[in-house]
Amino acid sequence: MPRASLLDPQGQAVQHALHALGFTSVGAVRAGKHLVVELQAASREEAAARARAMCDRFLANPVTEDYLVAVETA
Amino acid sequence: MRRVAVVVFPGSNCDADTLDAAHAAGSDAYYVWHRDTDLRQADAVILPGGFSYGDYLRSGAIARFSPVMQAVAAHARAGGEVLGVCNGFQILCEAGLLPGALMRNARLKFLSRPVRVRVEATDTPFTRAYERGEELTVPIAHGDGRYVADAETAALLEAGGQVVWRYTGENPNGSTNDIAGVCSAGRNVVGIMPHPERRNARVLGGEDGARVFFSLEARNATQHAGDMRAVDGRHLRV
Numbered sequence: 001m002p003r004a005s006l007l008d009p010q011g012q013a014v015q016h017a018l019h020a021l022g023f024t025s026v027g028a029v030r031a032g033k034h035l036v037v038e039l040q041a042a043s044r045e046e047a048a049a050r051a052r053a054m055c056d057r058f059l060a061n062p063v064t065e066d067y068l069v070a071v072e073t074a
Numbered sequence: 075m076r077r078v079a080v081v082v083f084p085g086s087n088c089d090a091d092t093l094d095a096a097h098a099a100g101s102d103a104y105y106v107w108h109r110d111t112d113l114r115q116a117d118a119v120i121l122p123g124g125f126s127y128g129d130y131l132r133s134g135a136i137a138r139f140s141p142v143m144q145a146v147a148a149h150a151r152a153g154g155e156v157l158g159v160c161n162g163f164q165i166l167c168e169a170g171l172l173p174g175a176l177m178r179n180a181r182l183k184f185l186s187r188p189v190r191v192r193v194e195a196t197d198t199p200f201t202r203a204y205e206r207g208e209e210l211t212v213p214i215a216h217g218d219g220r221y222v223a224d225a226e227t228a229a230l231l232e233a234g235g236q237v238v239w240r241y242t243g244e245n246p247n248g249s250t251n252d253i254a255g256v257c258s259a260g261r262n263v264v265g266i267m268p269h270p271e272r273r274n275a276r277v278l279g280g281e282d283g284a285r286v287f288f289s290l291e292a293r294n295a296t297q298h299a300g301d302m303r304a305v306d307g308r309h310l311r312v
Contacts, residue, residue, distance in 0.1 A: 009248075013182060
C-alpha cells in the first residue's frame with residue numbers, strides 16, 4: 001500500500017469515480033497491491049515471519065510502501 | 075578511450091541507442107547480459123532504459139536481483155562510475171544504490187515527449203562536460219517517473235548538491251522538488267529519468283544529451299570540475 005504521506009493518484013482517481021457514481025460518503029481511497037503467496041510452514045507464526053521477510057527484502061519498497069501480512073491455512 | 079559496459083536486462087529497449095551514444099562519444103562500449111557476473115574491467119557501467127521484467131511488481135524491483143547487479147554494486151562501492159537512465163534509474167533506486175524511489179506519474183499517463191531540464195551539478199562523471207545552470211531539451215518516456223524521497227532525504231539531497239538535473243518550466247510527473255536526476259553521496263552513481271541517448275545528434279532533433287557520454291571521456295574536465303567544487307565548498311561529501 002502506498003505510504004499515507006505520498007500522493008496516490010490512482011487512489012484519487014478511484015475516489016473521484018466513486019463520487020461520480022453516487023457513493024458520496026466515500027472519503028480518501030488508497031490503491032495498493034494484493035499478493036497471494038502459497039507456502040508450507042510448520043505454524044502460522046513461521047509463515048507470517050517468512051512472509052514479512054519476503055516483504056522486507058523484495059515484495060514491498062520501504063521508501064514508498066507499507067505492508068500488512070495475513071495468514072490463512074489451506 | 076574508456077570501457078563502458080551497457081547492461082542488458084530482459085525488457086531493456088534503449089540498450090542499442092545507449093551503446094551507439096557511448097560509441098559516438100569515443101568510448102569502447104560493449105553489452106553485458108544481466109546473467110553475467112563479470113563487467114569485463116569496465117570503467118563505467120550504464121543501466122539503460124526499458125521495461126525490465128515487464129515492470130512487474132514495481133519498475134526495477136526484479137532486475138535489481140539479476141546476477142549482474144552484485145558486480146554493479148561492487149563497482150559502485152569501489153567508487154566506479156554508474157549511470158542509470160529511466161528504467162536504469164529505477165533499478166538503481168530499488169537496489170539501494172541511489173536514495174528515493176520512482177512512482178507512477180502524478181497524472182497517471184505514460185509520457186513520451188521532450189522536456190526542459192536544468193543541469194544542477196557538474197561534478198559527476200556524467201555531467202562534467204555541461205555548465206552548471208545550463209538548460210537542456212531531452213526526451214522523457216516513462217509511466218513511473220515521479221521521483222519521491224522523504225522530507226529528510228530530500229533535504230539531504232539538496233544540501234549535498236545531489237540533485238543533478240531538475241525539470242524547469244513544467245514538472246511532467248510531479249516529482250519531489252522537480253527532481254529529474256540525482257547522484258549518490260559519493261557522486262559516482264547517477265540516475266536520470268530523461269533519455270540523453272535519444273538526443274545526441276542533430277538528426278534526432280538536437281544534441282543536448284550527447285555530453286552525458288562525452289563527460290565520460292572528458293578526463294581533463296574532471297580536474298577543472300574538482301577545482302570549481304573546492305571553491306564552492308560542495309566537495310565536502312565526496
